[in-house]
Amino acid sequence: MTHRWRAVQTYPETIYSMLWFELLIQGIIHGSMYAIIAVGLSLVYGLLRILHVAHAGLFTLGGYLGLLLTNATGSLILATPVAAAVVGVIGMIIYRVCYHPILDQPPYVALIASIGLFIAMEEIYRLIFGPYGLSYARPPLQFQVQFFGIQLRAAEVGMVVVSTVLLTALSYLSQKTRLGIAWRATVDDPQMAASFGIDAVRVRYLNFFIGSALAAVGGIYVSLLSNLVEPTMGGVPSYKALAIIVLGGLGNLKGTLIAALLLGIVEAFGTIYIGQWLDRDAIAFALLIVILMIRPQGLFAGR
Amino acid sequence: MLHLEGLGCGYRDMQAVHDLDLNVEAGSITALLGANGAGKSSTLMCIAGHVEIKTGRIIYQKSDISDSTPMSRVRSGIAVVPEGRRLFPRLSVKENLVVGGYVRPKQRSDGGMAKVMDLFPRLKDRLGQTAGALSGGEQQMLAIGRALMSEPELLLVDELSLGLMPKMVDICYDAITALNRAGMTIILVEQNTHRALEAASQVCVLESGHAVWKGSAGEAAGNQEMINAFLGIR
Amino acid sequence: MTALLEIQDVGVQFGGVRALTNVGFSVATGEFLSLIGPNGAGKTTLVRGITGVIRLQQGRIVFAGRDISAWPVHRRIRAGLAMTHQIVRPFHSMTVLDNVALPAGHENIGNVVKALLRLNRSPARKKALELLSLVEIVDVAHQSVRGLPLGVVKRLELARALALEPQLLLLDEPLAGLNSQEAARLADMITGINRQGVTIMMIEHNLGEVLRVSRRLVVLDNGRKIADGDPDTVMADPVVRSAYVGKEKQDAAP
Amino acid sequence: AADTIKIGFHAPQTGFAASDGKSATIGAELAVEQINAAGGVLDKKLELVVYDDQAKPAQAIPIANKLIGQDKVAVGISGSYSGATRSAAGVFQEAEIPYIAAYAIHPDITRAGNYVFRTSFLGEVEGRAGAKLVGDLLKKKKVVIITLQNDFGKSLAAGFKNAAKKFGVTVINEYQYSIKDRQFGAIVAKVKADKPEAIYASGYFFTAGPLVSQLRAAGVTVPVIGQEGYDSQNFIEIAGKASEGVIITTSLDRDSKVPETRDFITAFEKKAGFKVDMVAASGHTAVKVAAAAIAKAGSTDPAKIRDALAAIKLQVSTGTIQFNALGEVMKAVQVQVVKDGNWHHFAVIDDPDLLKPPAR
Amino acid sequence: MVGINIILALSLNLITGFCGQISLGHAAFYGIGAYCTALLAKIGMPLPLTLLAGTILAGGVGLIVGLTSLRVRDDFLAITTMGVGFLFVGIVRQQDLLGGEMGISAIPSSGLGKIGFLLLVLVFVVLVTIWNLFVKKSWMGFAFDAVADDEDTARLLSVDVAAYKLAAFAMGTALAGLAGGLYVYFARFIVPDDFGFIMSISILSMVAVGGIGSVAGVLSATIILTLMPEFFRFVSDYKLLIYGALLFFVMRFAPGGMAGFVRRLFLSARSSSGAGP
Numbered sequence A: 001m002t003h004r005w006r007a008v009q010t011y012p013e014t015i016y017s018m019l020w021f022e023l024l025i026q027g028i029i030h031g032s033m034y035a036i037i038a039v040g041l042s043l044v045y046g047l048l049r050i051l052h053v054a055h056a057g058l059f060t061l062g063g064y065l066g067l068l069l070t071n072a073t074g075s076l077i078l079a080t081p082v083a084a085a086v087v088g089v090i091g092m093i094i095y096r097v098c099y100h101p102i103l104d105q106p107p108y109v110a111l112i113a114s115i116g117l118f119i120a121m122e123e124i125y126r127l128i129f130g131p132y133g134l135s136y137a138r139p140p141l142q143f144q145v146q147f148f149g150i151q152l153r154a155a156e157v158g159m160v161v162v163s164t165v166l167l168t169a170l171s172y173l174s175q176k177t178r179l180g181i182a183w184r185a186t187v188d189d190p191q192m193a194a195s196f197g198i199d200a201v202r203v204r205y206l207n208f209f210i211g212s213a214l215a216a217v218g219g220i221y222v223s224l225l226s227n228l229v230e231p232t233m234g235g236v237p238s239y240k241a242l243a244i245i246v247l248g249g250l251g252n253l254k255g256t257l258i259a260a261l262l263l264g265i266v267e268a269f270g271t272i273y274i275g276q277w278l279d280r281d282a283i284a285f286a287l288l289i290v291i292l293m294i295r296p297q298g299l300f301a302g303r
Numbered sequence B: 001m002l003h004l005e006g007l008g009c010g011y012r013d014m015q016a017v018h019d020l021d022l023n024v025e026a027g028s029i030t031a032l033l034g035a036n037g038a039g040k041s042s043t044l045m046c047i048a049g050h051v052e053i054k055t056g057r058i059i060y061q062k063s064d065i066s067d068s069t070p071m072s073r074v075r076s077g078i079a080v081v082p083e084g085r086r087l088f089p090r091l092s093v094k095e096n097l098v099v100g101g102y103v104r105p106k107q108r109s110d111g112g113m114a115k116v117m118d119l120f121p122r123l124k125d126r127l128g129q130t131a132g133a134l135s136g137g138e139q140q141m142l143a144i145g146r147a148l149m150s151e152p153e154l155l156l157v158d159e160l161s162l163g164l165m166p167k168m169v170d171i172c173y174d175a176i177t178a179l180n181r182a183g184m185t186i187i188l189v190e191q192n193t194h195r196a197l198e199a200a201s202q203v204c205v206l207e208s209g210h211a212v213w214k215g216s217a218g219e220a221a222g223n224q225e226m227i228n229a230f231l232g233i234r
Numbered sequence C: 001m002t003a004l005l006e007i008q009d010v011g012v013q014f015g016g017v018r019a020l021t022n023v024g025f026s027v028a029t030g031e032f033l034s035l036i037g038p039n040g041a042g043k044t045t046l047v048r049g050i051t052g053v054i055r056l057q058q059g060r061i062v063f064a065g066r067d068i069s070a071w072p073v074h075r076r077i078r079a080g081l082a083m084t085h086q087i088v089r090p091f092h093s094m095t096v097l098d099n100v101a102l103p104a105g106h107e108n109i110g111n112v113v114k115a116l117l118r119l120n121r122s123p124a125r126k127k128a129l130e131l132l133s134l135v136e137i138v139d140v141a142h143q144s145v146r147g148l149p150l151g152v153v154k155r156l157e158l159a160r161a162l163a164l165e166p167q168l169l170l171l172d173e174p175l176a177g178l179n180s181q182e183a184a185r186l187a188d189m190i191t192g193i194n195r196q197g198v199t200i201m202m203i204e205h206n207l208g209e210v211l212r213v214s215r216r217l218v219v220l221d222n223g224r225k226i227a228d229g230d231p232d233t234v235m236a237d238p239v240v241r242s243a244y245v246g247k248e249k250q251d252a253a254p
Numbered sequence D: 001a002a003d004t005i006k007i008g009f010h011a012p013q014t015g016f017a018a019s020d021g022k023s024a025t026i027g028a029e030l031a032v033e034q035i036n037a038a039g040g041v042l043d044k045k046l047e048l049v050v051y052d053d054q055a056k057p058a059q060a061i062p063i064a065n066k067l068i069g070q071d072k073v074a075v076g077i078s079g080s081y082s083g084a085t086r087s088a089a090g091v092f093q094e095a096e097i098p099y100i101a102a103y104a105i106h107p108d109i110t111r112a113g114n115y116v117f118r119t120s121f122l123g124e125v126e127g128r129a130g131a132k133l134v135g136d137l138l139k140k141k142k143v144v145i146i147t148l149q150n151d152f153g154k155s156l157a158a159g160f161k162n163a164a165k166k167f168g169v170t171v172i173n174e175y176q177y178s179i180k181d182r183q184f185g186a187i188v189a190k191v192k193a194d195k196p197e198a199i200y201a202s203g204y205f206f207t208a209g210p211l212v213s214q215l216r217a218a219g220v221t222v223p224v225i226g227q228e229g230y231d232s233q234n235f236i237e238i239a240g241k242a243s244e245g246v247i248i249t250t251s252l253d254r255d256s257k258v259p260e261t262r263d264f265i266t267a268f269e270k271k272a273g274f275k276v277d278m279v280a281a282s283g284h285t286a287v288k289v290a291a292a293a294i295a296k297a298g299s300t301d302p303a304k305i306r307d308a309l310a311a312i313k314l315q316v317s318t319g320t321i322q323f324n325a326l327g328e329v330m331k332a333v334q335v336q337v338v339k340d341g342n343w344h345h346f347a348v349i350d351d352p353d354l355l356k357p358p359a360r
Numbered sequence E: 001m002v003g004i005n006i007i008l009a010l011s012l013n014l015i016t017g018f019c020g021q022i023s024l025g026h027a028a029f030y031g032i033g034a035y036c037t038a039l040l041a042k043i044g045m046p047l048p049l050t051l052l053a054g055t056i057l058a059g060g061v062g063l064i065v066g067l068t069s070l071r072v073r074d075d076f077l078a079i080t081t082m083g084v085g086f087l088f089v090g091i092v093r094q095q096d097l098l099g100g101e102m103g104i105s106a107i108p109s110s111g112l113g114k115i116g117f118l119l120l121v122l123v124f125v126v127l128v129t130i131w132n133l134f135v136k137k138s139w140m141g142f143a144f145d146a147v148a149d150d151e152d153t154a155r156l157l158s159v160d161v162a163a164y165k166l167a168a169f170a171m172g173t174a175l176a177g178l179a180g181g182l183y184v185y186f187a188r189f190i191v192p193d194d195f196g197f198i199m200s201i202s203i204l205s206m207v208a209v210g211g212i213g214s215v216a217g218v219l220s221a222t223i224i225l226t227l228m229p230e231f232f233r234f235v236s237d238y239k240l241l242i243y244g245a246l247l248f249f250v251m252r253f254a255p256g257g258m259a260g261f262v263r264r265l266f267l268s269a270r271s272s273s274g275a276g277p
C-alpha cells in the first residue's frame, strides 16, 4: 500500500494510478465489510460444519438495533456494544434452540433449517420495523477524512480498522493460544475434546456469541455507510459470505480475511471494467469458480 | 480406587453391559478381556463418561461420579485412550498433545511433552504434521501420549497394542508397567491376551456384556485354557 | 511362476516427508506375501499406491503384464485388485448385507447405462450372504453398520474385498483388533482363500500369524525395502530383528 | 347480479418488493374508499380484491387465474413489478378482461394485447424526458449514466441515450449496479475521475439514497438526475442533506394546483401516516381510471369497459390520462427537486412528440 | 405449476437425494432449459422439438458442471453450484440476445389449450416419477448410494465414481431443463430472476422437506410447499414468515423430512407392537 502511495506522490498527474488506488481502497473497504460478516460464518462452520445462513439475519438485526439505539440515545459509542451484546446473546439462543438438537444430522438439514430461519427473520423484521427501512436521524461518523489525497468518510475508515483489528486478533487467538487449539479440537471430535476437559458446549456458545456480535458490528457499519437498514439487507452479504468462507478454505480465519479482501477488490475493479458483461455477483462467483477449479480446497486448505 | 457397582450401560435401545461389579485397587493394572462385541470398549467409555449408565453406579475415589460429565472426570484424573484412537485429525501432533494437557497448568505442558517424546521418538519428527496423516501405529502412539499429557491417576486404555509393531508393543508395555510402578492405576482392554496377562494384576473376562470370570492375573495365567475357552466362544 | 504384480522403483513423498523411496519387488501368481515393517515405514502407503488411492511420484506398477500406474482406482479394481482398509470404512448408511452386495454385484455397475437397466439385486445379495457366512458374521447381515464392534467390521471389510473376486488381495492389518483365537481362525481362512488361487499381499504386525501363514516376507523400513525372502531367512536378518522384532518374538520359531 | 363490482389487485405484500407493494395497495384502497363514499359506480359499491404476488411471475399467473375465474373481477390492476405484471397480463388478455398496469415499466406488458393498459410512463419515455431535462433545462452536456440493472433502469438508460444527441448531451461513461447494491464506492471513485457535468442515475429510493449520499461524501457536486423510482420521502431521509438539489422526472407534482392531486396527497397522508410517493399515486390512479371506465361503459361487460378505457380522458392525481392505440398512457412528465427536505415543483415537460410512446 | 415443480424437485432429487451431491444452483439448469425452449419457440419450432432441445442443452451444460463435482466436494461443491447459478443469471442479464433484463415475452402458446397442456405436464410428471423410482431400484441407484456415502470407498469397490456423478448431473439437469421448457409454455414470459438463487433454494427445500432421496416424500412436499401460499392467503402478511418457519420446524423436528418422519412413526408403531428387531 505504501508502495502505491509513493507512485501517486511521484506522478500526481497520472490520473489512472490515482483512480486505481482509490478503487483499491474502495475494494478494501468493501472487503472488510464482507470479512466481518464472513468471519462469524467461518467460526460457525469451523466448529459445527454448518452453513449458518441465518447469520445474515443477525447482521440485519445488528443494523436495526444499532440504528434504533443510536437514534434513541444519540450515541453510537454506546449503541454499538449494546447491540453487539444483544445480538451475540441471540446468536447463542439460536444455537441452543436451532442447531444444538440437529448436530448429528447430515449438514444439509441444518442448512435448510437455517435458510428457513433466515426467511422467517427477514419477515419478522419487516412486520416489526416496516418494509421501508429505517434511517438515522442524524447519522454519525459522516465527517470526511483525508487519506493520501482521497476523501473518505469516517465510517469507511472505521469499518476497515475495526474489522482488521478484530479479525487479526481472532485469528491469532485461534491459531496460537491454548483456547484456540481447544476450539479447533472441538471441531474435530467434540466427544473426545470433552474427554480432555474442554467444555464443547461452552466453546460453541462463546463461538456463536463472538460471531454474532461481529455480525452486529458489521451490520451497524453498513447501516452507517448507506444510512439505511432494511429487512432484506442481509441477503447479499449472506451468500457472498458463504462464497468467501469457501474461498478462504472453510473454517480458516486467516483465509477468510484474505478472501474477503480479495473479493472486495476484485468486485471494485470488476464493476468498473467488466461491469458491462457481468454483474457484481457474477464477477464474485466467477472468481470463486475459477479459484476452486485450481484449488479445490480453497485458498488456504486444511487448518 | 474405582468401584463399579452393578453397572449396566449401553446405547439408545440396546444394553451392552449388564450388572458388572468390579473393584480396581489404586496402583493396580486390570485387564478386561473378551471376544468381539463383549462390551469391553463400552465399559471403558462408560467409565470415561461417554456411554449412558442404565443401572448401578461408578464410585471413584470415594465419590459417586455416575452423573458427572466427562470433563469433570478428566479433571479428577481419569484419562482414556479410546478405541480407534479418536485423535483430532486436523490438529497437528503437537496440538493434539496440548489438548491432552488442557486440564493441567500450561507450564507443565512442555515437561509432559518432553516425556512423551522420550517414550515415542518417532513422534518427534512429526510434531507439525496433522494427526490424520499419521500412519496407523504413529496414531496409536499419539493417542497414548495425548492421554498421558493429562497426568492421569487412572488410565483407561483400549487395545494398547493395536496396530503397533512388535518392538513398539514391548516399548508400550514397558512404559505402562513403569507408569504403574510410579503409581498410576490402569485398566487395559486387550486382544493380545498373552501380553495383557503378563502385565496385569487383576483380570476380568466379559462375555456378551456379563462378567464371566474374575480373578488375579496369576490365577488367570494358570487357567489359560479356561480363559481361552471364554474368549473363543462367539 | 509368472509375476502377477511388479512394483518398480516406487517413490512417494508427502510434502517434505519421504514415505517410500525406490521400493521394488514383484509378486508371483498364487503367492502369500506379507509386508511387514516398523510403524510409519510406508506399508499402507505402498498398498494405497498400488490401488491408486494416492499418486506415485516415481516408479511404475505393472499388474498382469499391464502398466496400471496411470489408471483410475476403479479400473484397477476391475482388473483384479482388491484392498481392505487399515482403519475401517464401511458404508454407514447401508446394512451389512448391502455393504457386501454392492461389490458382489460389481458386474452390474461396470457401465452406467447397464447399471440403470439392471434391477435384480437378489443374486448379489445371495452371494453376499455366502461371503458373510464365510467370514462368520452372517448373523448381523441385516443390521446397520453403526455401532458394530471393530472385529465385525474388520471381517466385513474382508468380505467386501472378496466379493470383488480379485486376483490379488491386498490386506492392511486384517487381524488387528482380534484376539489370538479369532486371529488364527481368520488367518486360516485367508490361507484358504489363497489356496483357491487368490494371490495375497498382507500387511500385519501380528508376527505369530504372519510367520505361520505367509510364504514370503518383504520388510520395509523408513520407506525402503530392507529385506525380501522366505520367512526364515528374513527373520534371521539382524537388521530386521533390530528394527522391528520385539523381545517376545526374538526366539519365536516360525 | 352481485351487489358489488370487484376490481382485482395484485401487488407484493411480502418479500423484497413489499414496500412498493404496500404503498400501491394503500393508494388503491384510498381510491376505492373515495369512490364508494361518492356513491360507487353504477349504483354499486366497488370492492378491491387484493392478492400478494411477492413480485414473482410464477405467483402472478395463478393469482390472475383466480381473479378471473373465482372472483370474477371486472377489471384487473397490477400494483406490482414488471415480471409479475407481464405474466398476469397474458392471462387477462386471453380471458379478455381489461387489465391496467399501475407502475410496471416493461414495454411488452401492453403488447400482450388490446385489453391491457398502462397508466404510468414507459421507461423509454421517461428516459427521453430525462435527456431533455439535462440537455435543455439544465444545459449540461457531459453526462455519466449509472444504470440500475433491471428492466426499469435499462429502459430508462435506453431512452436517455436515444434522445441524448438531440439535446446535445454526450454520455461519457455508463456503469451498472444491481438492485441489491447499497455500497457504490467503486463507481463513485470512477465517476469522480470522469469529471462529468451531470449524472443520470436510475434507481429506487433504497438504492438512490445511498448512491447520492456516497457521491456527495466523495466530493462529487454536479447535479444528479433521477426518476420516479426516487420519488418518496424515504429518499430524502436516507440521503439526508445530500439529497438537496437532486432533480427527478416523475408523474406526481407535490405543488400541484390541480384539485385531484391536492386531494389525493392530503387524503393519502392522512390514511397512510407517511408521506406520499409515486407508487401510491399510481395505484390510486389505476383504480380511478378503472372505475371511470366502468361508469362510462355503463355495464361490467368486459368488451365495453375495454372500449371505454381506450377512449378515456380523465384528470386524476397523476395528471390527465389518455391512452394510445397500444394502451400506453400519454401525459405530461413532472420534474421535481428536493428543497429543504421536501419534494417540490421544478418544471413540467410536456412535449407530445418527445413523450410519444410506441403505438405497437 | 405444481407439476412443473414436481419435475424440478425430482430432478434435483436424482443429484442430491440419490447421489449425495448438494446443488445450490439447480435453478440455472431450469433456466437454461427455459431460455432454450423460449428462443426456439419464438422462431417457430414446434413444441416437442423445443422441449427436447431445452432438455438436451440443460443436460449438456449440467454434464459440464458435473465435471466440477469431480474436483470439488461437499460444501465446496454446494457453493460452486451456487456460483454457477449466479453466473448463469449474471450472464443472461447482460445478454441482449436473451432479452437481458427484459426477459423474453410473447412466447407462442403450447397450442394444446389449458387442459391439453395440463395433461402434458401430468404425463411428464408421471414419467419423471417412474424414472426416479426406477433409478432408485436399479443398480445405478445402488451405486449412487455408495457414492453418496463415501466416494473413496466406493472407488475401491470398483465403482466408477466420476461416471456415476456425471450421470446423476446429466439426468438431473436435463430433467430440470424439461421443467424449464414446460414453464416457458406455462408463463409465456420469462425474466432472469425466475431462475435465481431463491428458486434454487426453494427447489432444495422441497427435496429436503420431503426427505432427501425419498420419491414419495419429495412428491408430497412439493405439492404442499407449492400450494401452501394458497392455504395461507388469509394471513397474507405472514405468509413468508410461515413458509420460513415451516422449513425450519420440519428440519428441526423431523430432520429426515416428511419421509423420515413417516418412517419413524411406522417403526415406532412396529416396535411398540413387539415385532421390532
Ligand SMILES: Nc1ncnc2c1ncn2[C@@H]1O[C@H](COP(=O)(O)OP(=O)(O)OP(=O)(O)O)[C@@H](O)[C@H]1O
Binding pocket: B011, B012, B014, B016, B034, B035, B036, B037, B038, B039, B040, B041, B042, B043, B083, C146, C147, C148, C149, C150, C151, C152, C177
Ligand atoms: N454406538 C453404538 N451404538 C449402538 N450399539 C453399539 C455402539 N457401540 C457398540 N455397540 C454395541 O455394543 C456391544 C458391545 O460393543 P463393544 O464395542 O463394547 O465391544 P468390545 O468388547 O469392545 O468389542 P471389540 O473387541 O470388537 O472392540 C456390541 O454388540 C455393539 O454392537
Ligand SMILES: Nc1ncnc2c1ncn2[C@@H]1O[C@H](COP(=O)(O)OP(=O)(O)OP(=O)(O)O)[C@@H](O)[C@H]1O
Binding pocket: B126, B129, B133, B134, B135, B136, B137, B138, B163, C014, C015, C017, C018, C019, C037, C038, C039, C040, C041, C042, C043, C044, C045, C046, C086
Ligand atoms: N497424507 C500424508 N501426509 C503426510 N505424511 C503422511 C501422509 N500419509 C502418510 N504419511 C507419513 O508417511 C509415513 C508412512 O505411512 P504409512 O501409513 O505408509 O505407514 P505404515 O507402514 O502403514 O505404518 P503402520 O504400521 O503404523 O500403519 C508415515 O511416517 C506417515 O506419517
Ligand SMILES: [Mg+2]
Binding pocket: B040, B041, B042, B083, B158, C149, C150
Ligand atoms: Mg472394543
Ligand SMILES: [Mg+2]
Binding pocket: B135, B136, B137, C043, C044, C045, C086
Ligand atoms: Mg499402516
